[in-house]
Amino acid sequence: MKKQILTMSILIALTGCGSEGKSNDSTVTNNSNVFTSQCGDQLSPQELGLSFVVKGDVAELKGVICQGSPKAFEQMMAKHRNIKLLKFVSIDGSVDDESNLELAYQVRAKQLDSYIAANGSIASGGTDLFLAGANRTIERGATIGVHSWATEDQVATDFPVGHEYHQPYIDYYKKMGLPDPEGFYYFTINAASAQDIHNMTAQEITKYGLGKLVSVGGETALTSEVDSKLLEQVNASVNALKFQSVWGGYGDYLSETPAYLLHLDENNGTPVTAYLVNPPKVPEDAQKLGVNESGALDVYKYETNMHIFHDAINRGNGAYERQYTFNGAKYYLQVYKPSETFIKGEHQRNTIALAVHEMFHDYQEEHFKYPANHFNELTGYPVNVEQITYKLAVLNLFKSLPKVMTQDEAKSMLKQYIALTQEQINIDNSSKQYAKNMGLGQELFEGSAWYVEVMALRNALPNFSDLKFVEPYAFTTNYQNRESVESQFGWGYFYPSGGAAIYALKAAGYDILQLEKGVTPFEAAKQVVGTFDVTDTLNQIKQSDEFKTMEQSAATINAIR
Numbered sequence: 310m311k312k313q314i315l316t317m318s319i320l321i322a323l324t325g326c327g328s329e330g331k332s333n334d335s336t337v338t339n340n341s342n343v344f345t346s347q348c349g350d351q352l353s354p355q356e357l358g359l360s361f362v363v364k365g366d367v368a369e370l371k372g373v374i375c376q377g378s379p380k381a382f383e384q385m386m387a388k389h390r391n392i393k394l395l396k397f398v399s400i401d402g403s404v405d406d407e408s409n410l411e412l413a414y415q416v417r418a419k420q421l422d423s424y425i426a427a428n429g430s431i432a433s434g435g436t437d438l439f440l441a442g443a444n445r446t447i448e449r450g451a452t453i454g455v456h457s458w459a460t461e462d463q464v465a466t467d468f469p470v471g472h473e474y475h476q477p478y479i480d481y482y483k484k485m486g487l488p489d490p491e492g493f494y495y496f497t498i499n500a501a502s503a504q505d506i507h508n509m510t511a512q513e514i515t516k517y518g519l520g521k522l523v524s525v526g527g528e529t530a531l532t533s534e535v536d537s538k539l540l541e542q543v544n545a546s547v548n549a550l551k552f553q554s555v556w557g558g559y560g561d562y563l564s565e566t567p568a569y570l571l572h573l574d575e576n577n578g579t580p581v582t583a584y585l586v587n588p589p590k591v592p593e594d595a596q597k598l599g600v601n602e603s604g605a606l607d608v609y610k611y612e613t614n615m616h617i618f619h620d621a622i623n624r625g626n627g628a629y630e631r632q633y634t635f636n637g638a639k640y641y642l643q644v645y646k647p648s649e650t651f652i653k654g655e656h657q658r659n660t661i662a663l664a665v666h667e668m669f670h671d672y673q674e675e676h677f678k679y680p681a682n683h684f685n686e687l688t689g690y691p692v693n694v695e696q697i698t699y700k701l702a703v704l705n706l707f708k709s710l711p712k713v714m715t716q717d718e719a720k721s722m723l724k725q726y727i728a729l730t731q732e733q734i735n736i737d738n739s740s741k742q743y744a745k746n747m748g749l750g751q752e753l754f755e756g757s758a759w760y761v762e763v764m765a766l767r768n769a770l771p772n773f774s775d776l777k778f779v780e781p782y783a784f785t786t787n788y789q790n791r792e793s794v795e796s797q798f799g800w801g802y803f804y805p806s807g808g809a810a811i812y813a814l815k816a817a818g819y820d821i822l823q824l825e826k827g828v829t830p831f832e833a834a835k836q837v838v839g840t841f842d843v844t845d846t847l848n849q850i851k852q853s854d855e856f857k858t859m860e861q862s863a864a865t866i867n868a869i870r
Contacts, residue, residue, distance in 0.1 A: 403434025444605030445520030690799030756807010
């Protein structure tokens with residue numbers, strides 16, 4: 310590597326921008342599924358530039374990375390937006406580290422997974438590109454090579470540990486999520502000279518976290534379209550949670566949690582098939598799915614005793630069961646139907662949203678503390694016209710979220726949230742102080758689960774990119790009976806109010822992981838905005854035309870019996 314290229318790498322590592330002042334042309338062959346890099350004079354006639362061959366939602370990569378590779382990738386993604394997985398067939402390296410880094414950031418921005426089969430081979434820049442995968446799967450036997458870099462007259466090991474020339478590589482590995490970026494970098498430059506190559510052992514691959522090692526299993530055809538789409542949704546949600554930093558370590562938690570997914574017949578509700586996800590111990594009669602169907606998850610088709618699992622779910626709410634003991638481990642169980650998962654070519658919200666939401670409650674049990682005096686009751690909350698009015702006003706305040714806000718805008722919104730919520734507490738004359746002791750805690754627990762659900766789906770699946778915390782039905786005045794009114798305003802309200810408040814807190818610069826200490830969004834908001842005139846803020850809200858509309862709606866709703 311030349312020193313000037315290294316300098317440009319530092320710039321790109323910091324900005325993620327492409328290079329300028331050179332041609333990045335690429336060629337799409339007569340086969341519209343093949344995209345080949347145009348490398349100019351960077352390669353000899355015998356060398357082939359990196360090509361992408363599209364097969365379904367998989368792109369196969371082979372060749373040498375060069376100046377035209379980022380453009381070839383862009384053209385492929387523009388024509389095949391369904392690509393989910395990059396299969397690395399054979400990449401000897403890169404003749405242009407600047408373009409390789411640009412391509413790597415493009416891959417990560419699209420949250421594509423990377424996979425290399427047992428007969429696959431990558432080395433040098435090819436190894437670096439492989440690390441850009443959001444989830445990385447490596448079949449045992451795959452060849453993964455590393456070595457030192459060199460300039461015209463010096464090699465990497467000529468520079469001492471901590472030298473500025475080392476840092477761009479370490480920064481890149483850090484951004485790609487390696488557990489020990491510095492350790493891996495110094496391992497590579499000492500493993501082999503620039504003229505040689507070191508093929509990593511399975512132990513080294515595991516030690517440095519290059520990817521998930523799996524045994525050779527080949528491709529499978531064990532899933533129906535609905536089943537494969539659900540697994541696609543889970544993989545996409547895991548990626549969104551991890552790489553959009555939605556909530557701390559929940560992405561890793563979700564990617565490792567044992568789950569049992571039971572496909573039910575659309576019409577009669579009987580079991581059709583079932584899958585074990587991340588089983589700590591695999592039953593003998595379980596069939597492992599290939600990476601073409603499971604993605605980065607460890608999934609097995611397992612249809613034995615489906616009725617027993619179904620009965621366990623039906624003894625509860627009929628949709629899911631948390632912390633079910635099977636084969637010596639705790640599992641999350643959930644049923645799904647096509648109409649709630651994937652139908653008429655579109656992803657549906659219900660199944661994946663429920664899974665992300667409910668497994669977050671399991672995460673909460675391990676990581677969250679309870680606020681003081683918190684209790685949880687489905688009934689008993691004092692639902693009256695005043696409470697309904699202020700709750701509708703909060704939902705109206707938050708109805709545009711998520712959206713881009715400045716910290717000052719977020720703090721202004723939080724002040725109004727505080728004023729409206731404080732008034733709900735003030736007018737609650739119940740002996741248990743439901744508004745304070747139950748409601749604020751529900752905004753923490755159900756609100757954070759709602760926040761995670763909405764943010765994961767917005768970033769995971771294209772048809773949910775405009776999802777809001779507060780949905781239009783929140784403002785309906787058409788309730789069937791009094792029970793449904795009390796259910797909405799004594800329970801359901803706290804999902805969107807808490808989720809949106811948490812979003813506003815993050816936009817205001819608050820570390821939302823502090824909520825895990827038992828801090829409610831309401832108390833966190835007061836910490837963020839500091840002292841202000843709550844009464845004056847409330848009065849200004851009450852004088853608005855929107856508040857008067859909320860009062861009218863509340864009167865209509867409260868009259869329902």
